Every structure is written in C-alpha cells, then in structure tokens.
Amino acid sequence: MENFTYCTPTKLIFGKGAIEQLPAALKPLGRKILLTYGGGSIRKIGLYDEVKRLLADFEVYELSGIEPNPKYTSSVLAGVKLCKEHGIDAVLAVGGGSVLDCSKAICAGALYDGEPWDLITYKVKAQKALPLVDVLTLAATGSEYDSACVISRTETNDKVGYLDEHLYPVASILDPRYTYSVSKKQTAAGAADAINHIMEQYFCEKHSALTDGMCEAAIKSLIKNAGIALREPENYDARGEFMVDCSLACNGILSIGNSPSGWPCHGMEHALSAYYDITHGEGLAVLTPRWMKHILSDRTMERFVSFGTHIFGIDSALPEQEIADRTIAATYALFESFGIPMHLRDVGIDETRLGEMAHHIAVNEGLDGAWAPLSEADILAILKASL
Amino acid sequence: MENFTYCTPTKLIFGKGAIEQLPAALKPLGRKILLTYGGGSIRKIGLYDEVKRLLADFEVYELSGIEPNPKYTSSVLAGVKLCKEHGIDAVLAVGGGSVLDCSKAICAGALYDGEPWDLITYKVKAQKALPLVDVLTLAATGSEYDSACVISRTETNDKVGYLDEHLYPVASILDPRYTYSVSKKQTAAGAADAINHIMEQYFCEKHSALTDGMCEAAIKSLIKNAGIALREPENYDARGEFMVDCSLACNGILSIGNSPSGWPCHGMEHALSAYYDITHGEGLAVLTPRWMKHILSDRTMERFVSFGTHIFGIDSALPEQEIADRTIAATYALFESFGIPMHLRDVGIDETRLGEMAHHIAVNEGLDGAWAPLSEADILAILKASL
Numbered sequence: 001m002e003n004f005t006y007c008t009p010t011k012l013i014f015g016k017g018a019i020e021q022l023p024a025a026l027k028p029l030g031r032k033i034l035l036t037y038g039g040g041s042i043r044k045i046g047l048y049d050e051v052k053r054l055l056a057d058f059e060v061y062e063l064s065g066i067e068p069n070p071k072y073t074s075s076v077l078a079g080v081k082l083c084k085e086h087g088i089d090a091v092l093a094v095g096g097g098s099v100l101d102c103s104k105a106i107c108a109g110a111l112y113d114g115e116p117w118d119l120i121t122y123k124v125k126a127q128k129a130l131p132l133v134d135v136l137t138l139a140a141t142g143s144e145y146d147s148a149c150v151i152s153r154t155e156t157n158d159k160v161g162y163l164d165e166h167l168y169p170v171a172s173i174l175d176p177r178y179t180y181s182v183s184k185k186q187t188a189a190g191a192a193d194a195i196n197h198i199m200e201q202y203f204c205e206k207h208s209a210l211t212d213g214m215c216e217a218a219i220k221s222l223i224k225n226a227g228i229a230l231r232e233p234e235n236y237d238a239r240g241e242f243m244v245d246c247s248l249a250c251n252g253i254l255s256i257g258n259s260p261s262g263w264p265c266h267g268m269e270h271a272l273s274a275y276y277d278i279t280h281g282e283g284l285a286v287l288t289p290r291w292m293k294h295i296l297s298d299r300t301m302e303r304f305v306s307f308g309t310h311i312f313g314i315d316s317a318l319p320e321q322e323i324a325d326r327t328i329a330a331t332y333a334l335f336e337s338f339g340i341p342m343h344l345r346d347v348g349i350d351e352t353r354l355g356e357m358a359h360h361i362a363v364n365e366g367l368d369g370a371w372a373p374l375s376e377a378d379i380l381a382i383l384k385a386s387l
Numbered sequence: 388m389e390n391f392t393y394c395t396p397t398k399l400i401f402g403k404g405a406i407e408q409l410p411a412a413l414k415p416l417g418r419k420i421l422l423t424y425g426g427g428s429i430r431k432i433g434l435y436d437e438v439k440r441l442l443a444d445f446e447v448y449e450l451s452g453i454e455p456n457p458k459y460t461s462s463v464l465a466g467v468k469l470c471k472e473h474g475i476d477a478v479l480a481v482g483g484g485s486v487l488d489c490s491k492a493i494c495a496g497a498l499y500d501g502e503p504w505d506l507i508t509y510k511v512k513a514q515k516a517l518p519l520v521d522v523l524t525l526a527a528t529g530s531e532y533d534s535a536c537v538i539s540r541t542e543t544n545d546k547v548g549y550l551d552e553h554l555y556p557v558a559s560i561l562d563p564r565y566t567y568s569v570s571k572k573q574t575a576a577g578a579a580d581a582i583n584h585i586m587e588q589y590f591c592e593k594h595s596a597l598t599d600g601m602c603e604a605a606i607k608s609l610i611k612n613a614g615i616a617l618r619e620p621e622n623y624d625a626r627g628e629f630m631v632d633c634s635l636a637c638n639g640i641l642s643i644g645n646s647p648s649g650w651p652c653h654g655m656e657h658a659l660s661a662y663y664d665i666t667h668g669e670g671l672a673v674l675t676p677r678w679m680k681h682i683l684s685d686r687t688m689e690r691f692v693s694f695g696t697h698i699f700g701i702d703s704a705l706p707e708q709e710i711a712d713r714t715i716a717a718t719y720a721l722f723e724s725f726g727i728p729m730h731l732r733d734v735g736i737d738e739t740r741l742g743e744m745a746h747h748i749a750v751n752e753g754l755d756g757a758w759a760p761l762s763e764a765d766i767l768a769i770l771k772a773s774l
Contacts, residue, residue: 213604
C-alpha cells in the first residue's frame, strides 16, 4: 500500500424520513441559511415545501436555477454575493451533484476576500469555508460524500475539478424516495458516472486484495441496482443501494492505499462538457471503452483481466488478450444496455473541435502523468474513436 | 437497506514515516498530553523514544502498564485521575486495542464529574470527552477507527462494550513497521478478531450486494495477508494491508445499511475474557465455528451458503446443507491454520464455570435479541461444544 491520509468527516443520514433530521443538522451551524437548488424538480416532488417547513425557525435566502455543469459566473459568483450580503452562516444544497458542487464553491468563495476562481484553480489555498448541508435528489457524482466540486467557466471552455478538505459536507441527507422521479436518462448517466469513478481508481499501478474486492463489490452493486431502477424507478431498495454505492464510489475509501491513476476519463470528459455542455455521465460512458482499448498493453493487461473476470464473469482460462477484448466489449455493452447514446455524434459533438479539445485537455489535465500516460495525440485518437 | 446514520471523523494517517505527523496532529488539541501505553513493547521497538522526541514541545504525563483486557480500576480510573490532576488537554495512546480502549474510557471519564462506570454502562450519556490521538502497534480490534471500547471490571466479572460518538480518535497513525514484532500468537488472534468482526456484520437479516461484497473482500484480504504475515512478519505490504483491513473491519462501513446482528460471538467472548482473562481473538476463534453450527437452520442457511461459496470457494452446485457443513469446517480449519488453540480447554477454561458464564451472558448481553436469538440454554450449549 502507498502512504495515505484519509478522513471523511461527513455524516451520512440515510433512509425514509431522514429529512426530519435537517433542523438538528443545521442548528449548530447558525440561523442564516442560503438554500440552493436547480430548476423546478424539487418543487415538483414536494421537497421544496418540505424543506421550507423544516426551516421555519431559520432565516432563509435562496439561490435557484443552478445549471447542470454549474457555471462560475451565473451561479457560483451569484451565491458568493448572497452569502456576503446577508452574512450567511451555512449553505443548504438541495439537488444533485451540480447543485452540491456549485454550493461547495460558494462555501469556499463566501469566506474568501479575493476572486473565488483563484481558489478553484489552486492559485490560493482556502483557509476556511462556510459549512454545507445537503439533501440529495440524484445519485451519481458522490459529491455528498467527498471534498470535490467541478465548476465550468463558459467564457474559457474551462471545466475544473477543485478539491479542498474544507468542502466536505457537514451532513448529507439521503432519502432514496427523492430519486424516484429521476429520469431513465439521468439514472443511466448517474450509473455510468459512478461506475467510471470506480474504474478510475481500479486501473492503477498499486492496489490490494482489499481495494480490488471493494471496488468490484461496488461496481457489481451499481450494475445490479441501476438495472432494477431503470425498470422500476420506485424500487426503494434498488434506489437506496444505488445511492450508497454512488456516495462511496467517489470518496476514496474503495481505493484506500492505491497509487494514483490520474482519472483520465474525467480529465477528457471535462472538456467535452465544457465545450458542448453535455451530460457528464454520458460523456464518460462514451469515452470509457475507447480509453480502455487505447491503453491496453502488456503493462496494463493485468487490470483488464482482473476487471473482466470479476465484474463480467469472463472465463479466466481464456487467453489474456481475449479476456481483455471481451472486457472492453462488455463495458461498452453495459453502458449501451442502460440506454446511453454511445457515440459523441449522438450527443451533438462532431469532429470540428476535437483537435482543439485534445489540445485543451493535454495542456490542462496533466494526463501525461496518468497511470497509462496520454499525450495530446493519444487523447485525440481516443476522441476520434469515440465519434 | 435499513435507515442509518454513519460518520467516522477520524483521520487515518498511514504509511512509512507517518509518525512525523504526530506533533501536527496534537498541536491543535493543546499542550498537556497524557501518553498511555502498555508493557514494554513500545520501548523495545524504539517507538517510545521516537514519540518522546516528537513530543519535545509538549508537557507530557504518562500512564503505563495498561493490561490486555484493560481494567477499570487499575487503568481507567488511574488515567482519569492523572487527567484531572494535571488538566490534560489530550490523550496520546501508543499501543494496541487494549491501550486504545482504555484511553477512550479515560477520555470520557476525564471530563465527567461522577463515576466513569456510569458512562461505560450507559447510566449517564457522555456530553464530551478529551480528544484522543493514537499510534497503533497491533492490528486487530479496529479501535483506531471506531467509537467503541471494551473495559473489564475484575471484581464483578464484567467486560463491557461502550460506544459513544465522542470516542472516535481525532487521528490514528498507522505505520505497518510498528507491527513487525507482533508475535505469531497475537497476529493470529488479531486476524481471528477482525474476521469475526466482519462475520458478526455479515450474518444478519438485511444486507446488500454492496455490503456482502465489501465484507467478503475484507475477509479474503485478511486471510491472505494474515497468512503472509505469519510466515514473513516483516512483509511491509502484508502487514500494511492487514492493518487497514482491521481498521475497516469494526467501523461499520463494510455493513453500511445492514440490519443489526447483535454481535453474538463478542457477547459470549466477553464473558470468557472477563472470567479467565484469555486473549480475545483466541476466544472468538474457538466460539465462532461452534456458534455457526448451533445457529444453522433453514432461516439462516442463505448466509452460510453465501459465506462459504464466496470466502472459501465452495462449489455452489452442492446441496445447501453440504455447503453449510463445509463452511463451518472451513472456518474452523482457517483459525486452526493460523495456529490458534481451538478448544476452551487449550486456553485454560474447563467446565467448572460454564453454567455461571452462560447465565452472566444471558443476563447481560441481550443475545435473545440477536439475529439468531440465543437463550441461556443455547449459550451453554455453545460453550460446552467449545470445550
């Protein structure tokens, strides 16, 4: 195992009626709350009214309309402004990964005197952040149980991942019923996102029986429960286990002590979303099997064999190359079976800007240092193969 | 999944040289430190001197001689007295599970005005506790990553488990090299303890693909790495993975959302240790296969089949009863292969007090409410079968 420091101080409050613990979770943090959310979905499912009822004893300000691939100027800066104007004590995010990510950036920016973008791009290290509590309505990114956020800046085609230990939510409220209304498209994209999160940790140099087994358990659970949730959107147990899978998938516990991998698919997908504003999980699903095919080599073979035999039950007696080929095909078929469009063209991306994106990725994402290093030419080849 | 609240705020600092982070971990907690440890082992491996060097800028008081199955009067009360006398700010435990457990009870007792036993027996709820940092020298109990401690009171043959959210260590320093000198006997007992921790969570009513898979991963990793560590005590990777396995084994993450099991083997073993002061992990190894045999029924069969096929690779095409029988035999053989004495008589326990212990367990441990309920007669039968 590699040296590591691991700490996730977030309290996960899971289950039917978990929302009732919201006032107790917020009370120690202060009285002035900024409630953040996205479009209208939390109103449709009655959650907005429920939250407002529970916040009766608090002074509540609101930031609504947070977009998918949340935007720096229209959402992060707007939220920071509200926090500073009203002396907000804590942020309550109600939504999915985009709302949570945006709210994390707001929490950091609210207690910083300069330009928040300097924090997000690590020009300045955050010394503190407002405390964040969230109520999750879409299982996918794992933002409810990690210290990361991803923020887009449309003007510069940047989509930047930002991690800081101050950004762990204080508490995350997970009631699977709030995800019943999540569409097939978003459920599938969430599953692809979480599966890729784990693959990004699994495909690395140093790993252990413990981390391999935990990663495989979580991926198999995601496959099983995504399948059920797509057929039966109101299956409580499937939505619940899927939710917890997603929370653990991005949190580091499943790969504790593994060597870093460089998260190459995320590095590439961030450009797709930044340039074309596509759904993150769909971009990942398209890229993943093409990335696998591109990095397959004698050096990386062991991971493909392990993944394929354990996840898809491919016969370990077959030749390694055969196992690897079947593993890549099975990964493609899995995402396709979720109903995800499996070509960039299907999500509105053509060849026009592939070169520009490959350059942007090569310059900004450091993938030449990934476990399987990717040069600009490698990235372009993967993007072209994904068309 | 069942409703749950999960939060482990402890920072795990793992790896070669992790000890260098000790001053930084203690500094925010205060200047007056109570250093707690057991017999002389930390002096033998040079760790005592290393810790004292790193604590040069702190005011250090010491409590040494903490026993295995740590005792309330001689250790907990002695530590509480030192804390109150000197206005201790934080406790630094250097040792294995017994030292850590004792130190947790000291941390709670130090900030309580009454009799600490009232906290330990839940007569009074702790409102706060001194912060605890630890340096682990024996991988087994998982005390470095949970909120539990087990304290013995010799006068009354009590050995009581006490959990409180104030008892999570602030930071746990895990350098696998500190466990190189752990004897074969203690390494084996540690493995049995951790494996049983996971079995106590696995054998329950409600579980998931996620928790089953994570539990199986950790048990398989423990089996693999205990085997290596027993043969090669200075194998860094094996000692390291074993250490992390043990930390996760008792922490709840592996069984997140499972229904409670009642921890029956621990309930029974606590009496064995309280009456005879035996090694906890050895007592568990003796009891586990006898408990399995006793509770096997149509209702519990599914867990045996799952455990046996996934952990021991028993052919799933066999009849269920055959799989279950082989699973119990394989569990016995596993602990025996570690070199653990597999009969109570081997650890100095004869039939004299079995009835008295069974009664004590039935009265104090609530095992009639366990997943597979145990009456006093059941407990006595298991103890007799373990002779």
